[in-house]
Amino acid sequence: MAAESADVRRFWQSLGLPGLIDVHTHFMPHRLLDRIRAYFDAAGPLIGREWPIRYRQDEDERLAILRGYGLLAFTSLAYPHKPGMAESLNAWTADFAARTPECLHSATFFPEPGAAAYVPAAIQAGARVFKAHVQVGAYDPADPLLDPVWGTLAEAGVPVIVHCGSGPVATPFTGPEPMARVLAAHPTLRPVIAHFGLPEYVGFLDLAERYDGVLFDTTMAFTDFFGGADLPDRERKRIAEFEDRILFGSDFPNIPYSYTQALEALSRLEFGDGWLRAVCHGNAARIFGV
Template identity: 65%
Template sequence: MSGSEAEAGAVRAFWERLGLPGLVDVHTHFMPERVLDKVWAYFDAVGPLTGMEWPIMYRAEEARRVGVLRGFGVRAFTSMLYPHKAGMAEWLNGWSADFASRTPECLHTATLHPEDGVERYVRQAVEAGARVFKAHIQVGAYDPNDARLDPAWGLLAEAGIPVVVHCGSGPAPGKYTGPEPIGRLLARHPRLSLIVAHMGMPEYTDFLDLAERYGEVRLDTTMAFTDFSERFSPFPVSERGRLAELADRVLFGTDFPNIPYPYLHQLEALERLELGDDWLRAVCYENGARLFAVTP
C-alpha cells in the first residue's frame, strides 16, 4: 500500500504549483468489501480482459483508502461501482448512498443495468441525491440501447446527471463496446451527459469525434497517457491538438485504488502532454468542480 507522506506531498505540490485548491477525481472506485475483494482477485489472477500483471497499488481497507485521497488533496471523488449481472444495481445503489452519507468528499454515485425496474430504482437514486452514475458496458456485457434502459437514460438526461460510461474497447473489446453503440444512444438522447471513461481507449479518435458533435459528452483521463497504457494503447500524438480544443470537456480520473502505478504518475502523464498550465488547471480541478458544483 502506497500513500506515504512523501507521496502525498508530491501530489499536493503538483496542484499547489498550478494555484489550485486541490483535485477533483471523477473516476475512483469504492464498493462493498466483498465486491471489491472479487475485483482485486480478478486482477491478481491476470484476468482475461487484462491479460497482464496488474498489481493493485492502493490495496487497503476502506478508511485508509479514503485517507489517502484526503492526503493527496482530492476535494471530490466518486464511488464508481457497477453490476456484472441483473439484480445487483439496486443493492449497490443502497451501499453507495450510505458511503456518500459518511464520506463528505464523495459525490453520491449510483449505477444501473438493463432489467425490469431499472427506471424505478434510477429515479429513486436521483431523488435520493445521486450526483453521478456509472455504466460499465464491458463488464455488464449489455447494449446501452437496450429498450429497458431508454426511460432511465431519458430521466438522467432530463435531470442533467452525468454518467461515467466505460464504453471503449480497452483493455479488450466486448460485444457492445466501441463508439457505434454510444453514437446511436446519443442520437436518441443528445442531451445525455456522458463522461467517456479512459478517454474511450483505444478508440480515442472516435470518441473525440462524439465529444465534438455533442456538447454534453466529456472524457475522463483515467489511465490514459500513462506509461502503463501507452505500451498497449498509445494516444495518437496527432490528436493532442483536439485535446487542447476540448479543454473544457476533459476531466481528471485515475481508477484509484485499482492502478498498477503511483497516483502521481497520472498527473505527470498529463503534464508531459505539454498542453500548458491553463489546460492542466481546467482538467485537474476546474472542469470537475464546475460540473459537480464543488466549492473550494
C-alpha cells in the same frame, strides 16, 4: 505514502489550485471489492495482462490516502455485472456518501426492468453521478431496457461515467458505435467517456464534436501503462481544444502504478497550466458544484 502525498500536493499547489477533484475512484462493499481484486490478480479475460494493484489498504486507510493527497471531491463508482445488483449497490453508495463528505454521491444501473424506477429514485435521493460499465456488464448500451434510464439522466442533466471503450479488452458492445446510437436517441445526455475511450479515442472525439454533452475522463489515459502520450498532431490539437470537456480520473485504488504517475502523464502532454487547472479541478468543480 507521506512522500507520495507531498508529491501530489506539490502538483496542484504549483498550479495555484485549492486541491484536486477525481471523478473516477472506486469505493464499494468489501466483498465485491475483494472479488474484483481477485479478478485483477488472476489477469482475467477482461484484463488480459498482469495488473499489480498498488493500493490494497482497507477503506479507512484508502480514504486517508485521498485526503492526504488533498482531494476536494471524489466518487464511489460501484457497478453490477449481472441483474439484481444495482439497487443494493446504490443503497451502499448512498450510505457511503452520507458518511464521507468529500464523496460525490454515486449510483449505477443495469439493463433490467427495474432500472426505469430505481434510477430516478437514486437521483431523487441525491445521486450526482452514475457509473455504467458496458465491458464488465456485457450489455449493449442501446438495450431498450436502458432507454428510459438514458432519458431520465439526460432530462436531469446528471453525468454518467461510461466505460465503453475497448480497453483493456474489446467485447461485442464496446467502441463508439453503440454509444453513438444512444446519443442519437438522447442527444442531451452527458456521458463521461471513461479512460478517454481508449483505444478508440478518435471515434469518441468525433462523437464529442457532434454532441455538446460528451465529456471525457483521463483515467489511465496517456500513462506509460496504457501506451503513453504518443498522439498524432491532429488528435493532440483536438484534446487541447476540448479543455472544458475533460475531467481528471485515476481509477484509485485499482491502479498498477502510483497516483503521481497519472498526474505526471497529464503534464507530459504539455498543454499548459491552464489546461491542467481545468482538467484537474475547474471542469469538475463547475459540473458538480464543488
